[in-house]
Amino acid sequence: MSPAENATRPGGRTARTRAAVLAAVGEELAEHGYDGLTVDGVAARSGVHRTTVYRRWGTVEGLLVDLLTTGADDSWAPADTGSLEGDLVSLNREVRTALAAAASLTVAVIAASFRMQGAADALSGFWRDRYERSAIVVTRAIERGEVPAGTDAERVLMLATAPLYHQLVLRRQPMSAAVAKRYAEDAAAAARAGIVLQR
Amino acid sequence: MSPAENATRPGGRTARTRAAVLAAVGEELAEHGYDGLTVDGVAARSGVHRTTVYRRWGTVEGLLVDLLTTGADDSWAPADTGSLEGDLVSLNREVRTALAAAASLTVAVIAASFRMQGAADALSGFWRDRYERSAIVVTRAIERGEVPAGTDAERVLMLATAPLYHQLVLRRQPMSAAVAKRYAEDAAAAARAGIVLQR
DNA sequence: TTGTTAATGCGACTGGTGTTGCATTAAGAT
DNA sequence: ATCTTAATGCAACACCAGTCGCATTAACAA
Structure with missing residues (x-):
């Protein structure tokens, strides 16, 4: 700055x-x-x-929004492990860590987003940025010939990460690291099988 | 009663x-x-x-919880269309309808669940019941030989429905019926391919 | 019909959130 | 060093959400 x-x-x-x-x-x-x-x-x-x-x-929500935007890491990028599955597993490990923490800032902002438009916008922007950056893991997999060209990055990322949000944040049930990893593996396998193609 | x-x-x-x-x-x-x-x-x-x-x-949350539990349909069961894909597509159509409504009771209770334990419990119970009942669509698919024995029902249902919750409720972005349907198709295809096995 | 008492109506009160006018402090310019 | 003024401190206030004690109403039993 x-x-x-x-x-x-x-x-x-x-x-x-x-x-x-x-x-x-x-x-x-x-x-x-x-x-x-x-x-x-x-x-x-x-x-x-x-x-x-x-x-x-x-308000309280304003404080959280400031903390979120200030704390946002501009240099964040998904890990490059050499395989789609490895990348997604790494991504899910990060997401799970952020959501499963006892006093998770992410969960707090999600809670706030239901009350204050500003928090909702900040969160929406945060996720848009993260998912856009994460799309590269699919691009790389296509370049490596690991998955078919035309694989839908957004859907692959959604299949891998959405279950974590649903179970940990909405259903408020625990999810082991192993299960989080398995969802990443499922998404990778589906992509490799040519199931997640754009249309 | x-x-x-x-x-x-x-x-x-x-x-x-x-x-x-x-x-x-x-x-x-x-x-x-x-x-x-x-x-x-x-x-x-x-x-x-x-x-x-x-x-x-x-409180307001108590009112919503009462409305949710009163309005809960005890006789609910997932549609039996004759195929796993059809069943999941039908399920996702229902979920999307409930979440995309302008003044959705479900979304209201989700919002309340971040403030009041009672709302969280009611919602948790509601979802547990629904997912348990929904598991039968995978059981039927196994019996028909459509998917391998040992297919993990919970994971299949999660792959199909979680993206809807994540996008419509948390990310607050619209999702067309076509996209919701596609997630159901993805989950069904992954199950058929033997990707979603228990371990 | 009559009596009992749970459920409701009513008004006053409390506690905490958020606001406003004014005084004070200190950052930045000269 | 001095001045200007943005940022902060301070105290009093307004405003709701939620509570409490008591009066009234009506459901159920006899």
């Missing part, structure tokens, strides 16, 4: 309060979970005044 | 109140969506006093 950013006065104090507040959000989230996350709690822990938090972030 | 139910005094007034309130919930939900659903709004529309609603249902 450029040192000027785009804020009107991004100097030391503003940056400090912002850092203190966002850090407090992470700590409160880990300690009390999403349900126990309140603006007052964050303000008290950060040492910043209630009013300041309300003025700059508005 | 037996006429006695299990309430202490289930007579005319109680039943009327309950019916009026639950009807109001449905109407408010259709009119204002989940975000605009408030206890006061429901009470005003139903003509029942605020306090009564609070006493009997506690």
Whole structure:
């Protein structure tokens, strides 16, 4: 980022309060979970005044959105293991780790997205970016001749990852790493069998 | 149900109140969506006093849970079309219809489940029941020799339906009936190819 | 019909979230 | 060093959601 950013006065104090507040959000989230996350709690822990938090972030959801966009890793890319199956297994391992954590930031933002449009948009953008970047694992598999040309990347990724979201986030049931891996293997096998073709 | 139910005094007034309130919930939900659903709004529309609603249902989530469990169809069973693919396509059509509706009760309960344990439990139970009943479509396919013995019913159902939940509920992106159908076809094809075996 | 009491109606109250006007502090320019 | 003003601190306030005690209504039993 450029040192000027785009804020009107991004100097030391503003940056400090912002850092203190966002850090407090992470700590409160880990300690009390999403349900126990309140603006007052964050303000008290950060040492910043209630009013300041309300003025700059508005709501709990605003805090989460800021944390999500700030924490987004611009350099993220799916692992390149040399095979589609390996890549998908690696991807599912990452997704499972993010979702199965006791106080998952991802799950917290998902919960927030049902209440606040801003959180929904941030999450939607996050996923769009991730799935676009992930499409390369299918492209590489096509180039290697591992799967047929015309294999639908989006559908392959969906078959691999969607069960994790459904079971861990919506159904709230545990899923072992082995089962998560198996969904990745299923998606890879289906792609290799020429089942997941575009039309 | 037996006429006695299990309430202490289930007579005319109680039943009327309950019916009026639950009807109001449905109407408010259709009119204002989940975000605009408030206890006061429901009470005003139903003509029942605020306090009564609070006493009997506690919160908005309690109202939704009651509506969900009341509306649950005990006789539900997956369609028997004669083929695994047909059965899964039919299933996905049902799921998509339930999720894509403008003011979907299912989506409302999902949203509520992130706030209230009772809603989460009700939803969890609802899904467990549905997936257990749905497993028969794989059993039938095995009996017909359409798919190998040892095909994992749960995984087949997950591959077919999870993408719908992920895209429609979490990513909040539209999904055409054609795409929903394709995921059902993918799952059926993968099962036929012997990819989705238990281990 | 009469009596009992669960269920409901009613109003006042509490607690917590979010807002507003003004004073104070400190970042950045000169 | 001094000035300007954005950012923050502070206290008082408004506003809902949710609760509580008590009065009233009506379901069920006798």
